[in-house]
Amino acid sequence: MVEVNQLSKSFSTEEGERKVLDNITFRVNTGEFVSVIGPSGCGKSTLLHIIAGIDEADGGEIKINGDANSPKLGHIGYMQQKDLLLPWRTVLDNVILGLELKGVAKLEARQKAIEHIETFGLKGFENQYPFVLSGGMRQRASFLRSVLLHQEVMLLDEPFGALDALTRHQMQEWLMNLWRTLGNTIILVTHDTDEALLLSDKIYVMSARPAKIVMSLEVDLPRPRTHATVTEPEFAKLKAKLLAQLHEK
Amino acid sequence: MIILVVLIVIWEIWVQFGDIPKWQLPAPSAIAQEIVASWSLLLHHAYITLQEIVAGFFVALIFGLLLATAVTHSKILERAILPIIVSSQTIPIIAIAPLLLIWVGYGLASKIIVVVLISFYPIAVNTIDGLKAINTDMVAMMRSLGASRWQIFTKLQIPTSLPYMFSGIKVGISISVIGAVIGEWVGASGGLGYLIKYSQPLFLTSRVFAAIFVLSIMGVALFALAGLVERLMLPWYYAEKRAKSASQ
Ligand SMILES: Nc1ncnc2c1ncn2[C@@H]1O[C@H](COP(=O)(O)OP(=O)(O)O)[C@@H](O)[C@H]1O
Numbered sequence: 021m022v023e024v025n026q027l028s029k030s031f032s033t034e035e036g037e038r039k040v041l042d043n044i045t046f047r048v049n050t051g052e053f054v055s056v057i058g059p060s061g062c063g064k065s066t067l068l069h070i071i072a073g074i075d076e077a078d079g080g081e082i083k084i085n086g087d088a089n090s091p092k093l094g095h096i097g098y099m100q101q102k103d104l105l106l107p108w109r110t111v112l113d114n115v116i117l118g119l120e121l122k123g124v125a126k127l128e129a130r131q132k133a134i135e136h137i138e139t140f141g142l143k144g145f146e147n148q149y150p151f152v153l154s155g156g157m158r159q160r161a162s163f164l165r166s167v168l169l170h171q172e173v174m175l176l177d178e179p180f181g182a183l184d185a186l187t188r189h190q191m192q193e194w195l196m197n198l199w200r201t202l203g204n205t206i207i208l209v210t211h212d213t214d215e216a217l218l219l220s221d222k223i224y225v226m227s228a229r230p231a232k233i234v235m236s237l238e239v240d241l242p243r244p245r246t247h248a249t250v251t252e253p254e255f256a257k258l259k260a261k262l263l264a265q266l267h268e269k
Numbered sequence: 270m271i272i273l274v275v276l277i278v279i280w281e282i283w284v285q286f287g288d289i290p291k292w293q294l295p296a297p298s299a300i301a302q303e304i305v306a307s308w309s310l311l312l313h314h315a316y317i318t319l320q321e322i323v324a325g326f327f328v329a330l331i332f333g334l335l336l337a338t339a340v341t342h343s344k345i346l347e348r349a350i351l352p353i354i355v356s357s358q359t360i361p362i363i364a365i366a367p368l369l370l371i372w373v374g375y376g377l378a379s380k381i382i383v384v385v386l387i388s389f390y391p392i393a394v395n396t397i398d399g400l401k402a403i404n405t406d407m408v409a410m411m412r413s414l415g416a417s418r419w420q421i422f423t424k425l426q427i428p429t430s431l432p433y434m435f436s437g438i439k440v441g442i443s444i445s446v447i448g449a450v451i452g453e454w455v456g457a458s459g460g461l462g463y464l465i466k467y468s469q470p471l472f473l474t475s476r477v478f479a480a481i482f483v484l485s486i487m488g489v490a491l492f493a494l495a496g497l498v499e500r501l502m503l504p505w506y507y508a509e510k511r512a513k514s515a516s517q
């Protein structure tokens with residue numbers, strides 16, 4: 021369970037203080053898939069940076085399973101929009117990076133990774149350098165790098181934003197299946213309403229900067245969902261609510 | 270390559286038909302004859318120069334890499350060391366080379382020091398650029414995977430800097446040839462620079478050219494060797510470059 025309590029964050033810039041997060045509070049239950057949606061530049065990435073432990077908040081706290089001091093770096097999965105594979109490592113050696121940093125021997129780490137290579141659609145590419153991979157494959161490799169660490173909480177920062185529409189749809193379905201087998205807690209940041217509605221149990225809407233949570237929406241569409249779900253009337257109703265909030269001035 | 274051959278042919282014809290005396294400008298054929306005739310002499314001096322280059326280059330490499338690491342490690346060190354590195358390059362080597370003779374004597378050491386002074390600079394400067402070329406998103410990714418500062422240095426910063434470092438190495442190894450010659454010029458008892466210096470007053474101009482030829486062969490060979498090591502150490506870099514140029 022992830023509890024974000026009254027989080028606030030400002031950056032000092034040349035034009036003075038820039039308030040980015042303003043008293044953000046929300047909660048994600050264990051095993052839940054939650055999306056945070058908001059306009060570009062509102063502070064979504066900043067929020068994930070703080071939850072991941074890469075940046076610090078000015079005020080407020082993050083509780084993981086009730087503990088405000090639980091270690092974050094190395095314990096919370098964090099995937100950015102860019103896949104950030106290391107160009108000098110083969111695909112296999114890229115996905116074992118997290119294990120290697122934890123001190124797992126390379127051979128053992130590779131053994132573990134190979135078991136998952138097929139599920140992640142990377143079979144036959146283990147010993148290639150990442151530049152050979154397609155955008156979708158690169159994202160899946162970067163997912164596997166996180167998944168191998170068995171982290172309970174995973175943060176996804178617009179992971180499919182750079183992909184073409186068709187690949188994005190395939191990746192969304194692939195992610196739904198993966199999440200069903202892993203059963204971990206996912207916080208997805210996006211500015212795509214369809215993506216948020218299709219994948220999530222719950223959606224939090226952030227306002228423009230300084231960002232507040234302005235709406236929370238339960239997505240009670242039955243699972244398993246597919247891309248056909250997008251055309252159902254229930255989906256359209258929720259989407260209308262979401263869009264109304266996002267376009268409110 | 271073709272241009273080189275054409276130039277040599279023009280040179281040969283010009284000297285042959287222009288009646289230019291041999292002590293002024295020998296024909297390529299005369300230089301070739303000289304190389305064959307003084308082969309063992311050239312080899313003896315080339316060996317001395319090569320020792321100076323190799324020793325000097327490796328010291329410059331270690332020194333350059335240490336400096337680059339220090340400079341990129343802390344802002345304080347950067348402010349303290351970087352101006353010294355840069356200003357060291359404004360000192361004319363030719364002016365301090367004779368002083369080195371007084372300080373460390375006529376032996377190999379003075380030549381090695383000149384080589385180091387000349388070639389550490391491109392290695393240090395390029396490696397500094399390389400160590401600074403890391404992407405902040407990559408650092409965030411490494412940190413989120415639990416990497417320590419040391420792990421970020423060894424597994425991200427160093428590999429990122431390698432292509433830059435090799436650019437510096439290729440420049441450094443080429444100019445270390447010049448460094449060795451300068452070192453020998455101001456005072457030595459052997460080496461190709463020494464051979465050139467003492468053949469000139471004797472009007473052994475073909476021998477001067479023969480020595481220059483051997484020096485340039487050494488320079489090209491060392492450069493090629495550095496390129497080979499680079500290819501072996503950075504297979505990913507070349508694979509990616511090849512793929513990119515093929516797709517264009
Ligand atoms: N390190 C920083 N220094 C100053 N301003 C920053 C910094 N990081 C982010 N910002 C600003 O904070 C705001 C939110 O950024 P971000 O969290 O990346 O937005 P989003 O991910 O929602 O598009 C932007 O206006 C951005 O310019």
Ligand SMILES: [Mg+2]
Nearest residue numbers: 064065066177
């Ligand atoms: Mg962002």
